[in-house]
Amino acid sequence: MKISYNWLKQFIKIDWTPEKTGELLTDLGLEVEGIETYQSVKGGLEGIVIGKVLTCVKHPNADKLKLTTVDIGGETPLQIVCGAPNVAAGQKVPVATIGTTLYTAEGESWTIKKGKIRGEESHGMICAEDELGLGQSHDGIMVLDETIAVGTLASEVFEIENDHVFEIGLTPNRADAMSHLGAARDLKAGLLQKDISLELITPSLSAFHVDNRLLKIDVDVKNKELAPRYCGVTISGLRVGESPKWLQHRLKAIGLTPINNIVDATNYVLHDLGQPLHAFDAVKITGHKIEVKTVKAGTKFITLDGVERTLSEEDLMICDAEKPMCIAGIFGGINSGVSESTTSIFLESAYFNPVSIRKSAKRHGLNTDASFRFERGIDPNMTELALKRAALLIQEIAGGEVTSDIVDFYPNKIEDFQVRLSFDNAKKLIGEEIPKDIIKSILTSLEIKVNNVTETGLGLTVPAYRNDVQREADIIEEILRVYGYNNIKTTEKLNASISSSTRFEDHKIQNIVGNQLASQGFYEMLANSLTTPSYISLSEELKEEHNITILNPLSNDLSVLRQSLLFSGLESVSYNLNRKQLDLKLFEFGKTYHDFNGKHIENKHLTLFSTGNQNSDSWLSSNKKSEFFYLKGTIFSILERVGISRFQESPITSDLFSEGLELSLGKMKLVSFGLVKKSILKHFDISQEIVFADFNWDTVLDIVKRNKILFKAIPKYPEVRRDFALLLDDNISFKDIYSIANKTEKQLLKNVSLFDVYQGKNLPQGKKSYAVSFTLQDEHKTLTDKQIDKIMNTLQSNFEKELGAELR
Numbered sequence: 001m002k003i004s005y006n007w008l009k010q011f012i013k014i015d016w017t018p019e020k021t022g023e024l025l026t027d028l029g030l031e032v033e034g035i036e037t038y039q040s041v042k043g044g045l046e047g048i049v050i051g052k053v054l055t056c057v058k059h060p061n062a063d064k065l066k067l068t069t070v071d072i073g074g075e076t077p078l079q080i081v082c083g084a085p086n087v088a089a090g091q092k093v094p095v096a097t098i099g100t101t102l103y104t105a106e107g108e109s110w111t112i113k114k115g116k117i118r119g120e121e122s123h124g125m126i127c128a129e130d131e132l133g134l135g136q137s138h139d140g141i142m143v144l145d146e147t148i149a150v151g152t153l154a155s156e157v158f159e160i161e162n163d164h165v166f167e168i169g170l171t172p173n174r175a176d177a178m179s180h181l182g183a184a185r186d187l188k189a190g191l192l193q194k195d196i197s198l199e200l201i202t203p204s205l206s207a208f209h210v211d212n213r214l215l216k217i218d219v220d221v222k223n224k225e226l227a228p229r230y231c232g233v234t235i236s237g238l239r240v241g242e243s244p245k246w247l248q249h250r251l252k253a254i255g256l257t258p259i260n261n262i263v264d265a266t267n268y269v270l271h272d273l274g275q276p277l278h279a280f281d282a283v284k285i286t287g288h289k290i291e292v293k294t295v296k297a298g299t300k301f302i303t304l305d306g307v308e309r310t311l312s313e314e315d316l317m318i319c320d321a322e323k324p325m326c327i328a329g330i331f332g333g334i335n336s337g338v339s340e341s342t343t344s345i346f347l348e349s350a351y352f353n354p355v356s357i358r359k360s361a362k363r364h365g366l367n368t369d370a371s372f373r374f375e376r377g378i379d380p381n382m383t384e385l386a387l388k389r390a391a392l393l394i395q396e397i398a399g400g401e402v403t404s405d406i407v408d409f410y411p412n413k414i415e416d417f418q419v420r421l422s423f424d425n426a427k428k429l430i431g432e433e434i435p436k437d438i439i440k441s442i443l444t445s446l447e448i449k450v451n452n453v454t455e456t457g458l459g460l461t462v463p464a465y466r467n468d469v470q471r472e473a474d475i476i477e478e479i480l481r482v483y484g485y486n487n488i489k490t491t492e493k494l495n496a497s498i499s500s501s502t503r504f505e506d507h508k509i510q511n512i513v514g515n516q517l518a519s520q521g522f523y524e525m526l527a528n529s530l531t532t533p534s535y536i537s538l539s540e541e542l543k544e545e546h547n548i549t550i551l552n553p554l555s556n557d558l559s560v561l562r563q564s565l566l567f568s569g570l571e572s573v574s575y576n577l578n579r580k581q582l583d584l585k586l587f588e589f590g591k592t593y594h595d596f597n598g599k600h601i602e603n604k605h606l607t608l609f610s611t612g613n614q615n616s617d618s619w620l621s622s623n624k625k626s627e628f629f630y631l632k633g634t635i636f637s638i639l640e641r642v643g644i645s646r647f648q649e650s651p652i653t654s655d656l657f658s659e660g661l662e663l664s665l666g667k668m669k670l671v672s673f674g675l676v677k678k679s680i681l682k683h684f685d686i687s688q689e690i691v692f693a694d695f696n697w698d699t700v701l702d703i704v705k706r707n708k709i710l711f712k713a714i715p716k717y718p719e720v721r722r723d724f725a726l727l728l729d730d731n732i733s734f735k736d737i738y739s740i741a742n743k744t745e746k747q748l749l750k751n752v753s754l755f756d757v758y759q760g761k762n763l764p765q766g767k768k769s770y771a772v773s774f775t776l777q778d779e780h781k782t783l784t785d786k787q788i789d790k791i792m793n794t795l796q797s798n799f800e801k802e803l804g805a806e807l808r
Helices: 018-027 180-192 245-253 261-273 354-364 369-374 383-398 423-430 436-445 472-483 506-519 533-538 565-577 628-641 678-683 697-706 734-744 785-803
Strands: 002-004 031-039 048-058 066-071 078-082 092-096 101-103 109-111 115-117 120-122 162-169 218-221 229-236 277-281 289-294 300-302 308-310 316-319 324-327 344-351 407-409 417-422 449-453 457-462 584-596 599-611 648-651 657-665 668-676 691-696 720-729 749-758 767-776
Touching: 002 180, 002 245, 018 031, 018 162, 018 180, 078 120, 162 245, 180 261, 180 436, 180 472, 218 229, 218 407, 229 383, 245 261, 261 277, 261 369, 261 383, 277 324, 277 383, 289 344, 316 354, 344 383, 354 369, 417 423, 417 472, 423 436, 423 457, 423 472, 436 449, 436 457, 436 472, 506 584, 506 599, 506 628, 506 697, 533 678, 565 584, 565 599, 565 678, 565 691, 599 628, 599 697, 628 657, 628 668, 628 691, 668 678, 668 697, 691 697, 720 785, 734 749, 734 767, 734 785, 767 785
Parallel strands: 218 289
Antiparallel strands: 002 162, 031 162, 048 066, 048 092, 066 078, 101 109, 115 120, 229 344, 229 407, 277 344, 289 316, 300 308, 316 324, 417 457, 449 457, 584 599, 599 691, 648 657, 657 668, 668 691, 720 767, 749 767
16 A cells, blocks of 8 residues: 555644654554655756756757857856757746756656767756656747746746655555555554644535535435445536646555546545545436446446456446446446546445455456455445545536535444453553553544543443454554554563474374475475366266365366365476476375365375386486386385384275275275376376375374384394295286285294286296295294295195195
8 A cells, every 4th residue: 555645744744754754654553665755757857947048049060959058047157059949048948957867758867968069068958848757848948937036946946746655565454544544543643652742634524515406316225235325426517637736646656547637536535535436427327316236147247447247146236227337346337437528427435345345356356446445344434524525626626516415325324343441451461561541542542432441441432444443452452553562571581381292293294204205206295275176077086066165266267175186286297297397206295175965074185196207317227117116115115104014905996097006904095096097197288107196194193193113122033035936827816825825824924025927928828927035034043944944835835725826
């Protein structure tokens, strides 16, 4: 928000420097992020003085140039070469002296230097109005009033506006400060704490009166919940044209472009008092009637920017007897505004429901100065006052007469807030006791009325425009910001609290797993929880009725909460692949969201994505692709790291994978992983294979917390490994071998692993070869060859009997 210092001084006659004033505003909670200088004429005419042309003769070496001598109040006149056709002796003219900086219409600077023009020295320049930034004419030099004294600074002759503009980072709760009046109100309270008592000067409205009642516009507010207060008045006999310079300077200083005197007046009052207004061309109001209502959903409406918008049944509209004219509190229609031919207007001033304005503004992607204020909550008691202020200003700059009584629809007055303040609570929250008389003084300076005073506290009435001050804590915050945070002493006592937490806290386990994945070359990612509803069609497991839909989405692509982390992850993978990052290993901790029969459920997941090469190119080793077994090894290492070693493997049933596995413990699903279906990858324009894993992190955490950790000594005696190369039928799995081996030898057999599978040439039809290793160990003594051979013979015999296996 921009606040003009000159404008601010119209409300409070402060003579501080802008920097000092900015510091006080910041202390009061209106943080000044920067102070800019505004000049109505760039450069402020610095270096320009008024001179008198003493002589003017033809240049000896040029037909179109004149050689002049000009008195600017110095010891000797200046010789200046001038090419203007209208220069003549005896004229009073503006002269740019040597060293003066001038600016082009585009803002580029150039400096006046001593030089020679066609052999004659020139010590300055006699200026035209466009060269000074005072107009557009370049027909000749400016000829000024003869009564102006020679040597007078041009900045004293012309109306130059020099201003300082505060850029205030306004917090959303401070709706009361969204105007120069609001900023001045805070400034007055802050100055009072520094023993500087200044009066707040408000505009006089005593001159407002109804001239006649020749143009009446009926107002019918059909939706009083969305429009609690609505005021209007007509003004006729107007002359639409350019605004006076002082008004243009005020608007330009805060970054607004002047349009015409009517629109400029409404914009001025908006930033002056914080009340948005809108002027309708009265001739364009069909039936001389205003209706404030919602319209049928799907109604088309073209706004002032020429965009056709589709209205919702929740949008509050300002309509005439036949059609909508304006989206209430947000944006006007293309055919109802003020134009050069306008001679009469209906001037609107209203208080609209903040939530309704917010939703409509977001729905249509509009953010205007009016909606910015309405959606935060303006002063409902300012509505009529601002209307009168604007009407007087319009009459002052555009003429005209007030041709109707003020319509003021206000059926249910918005009441002020009643709050009780306890002195003890104030002391506890502030950490220091502020004298009661200072508390009362601060509250009074903020226009908070003290109704009653007791030994324990105050009964207060907070004005309706302070909609952010409705609790005792809010009152204490107001006291503190005006009293000054810097005035509260820092205690020498140091308080600390120690939280009790176990080593199985979610964030601790996440850090362990995250660090392990990072050490394996994975990068952590964070995708948006909001996603597009169209992803539901990619899997039969996801149901539309389980979607949680956002009430006010920014766009349709971000209108639901995700039911799976796969699709948002694939968006990131696709983004990187399109930028030639072909080797990716990503992981994400995130939540999925589901609506099960009206009950909202959140499930936490850990997902892994891997594609391309496992590692970057190296001369030490050949590169390997990130394939299924690589991801499987990563998953097993994660489970082992968190202490989960016993789980079952089963084929996956999810339609998200072309092939994969599911790991579970009993009925609890731990993780599903595999190759993502090509049909899904095609949707994201991905052509290379993606391996994906989805951990049910809530289940993993639950198991980890219940796991009992057992410690045992490392065996003193060596382990022995023996291998079998078994010829088996195709339908036999490693699980069958594993099961038979463990039943055969329960004590000494410590591990069974498959390290090679072969099918093809030199093997009978329907057969395959498994290379299986067996690890044997006795924790109490060293195994003998006799014991080992006995166990291996028994294993071989059982494999032959139960599986029909043969040794190769």
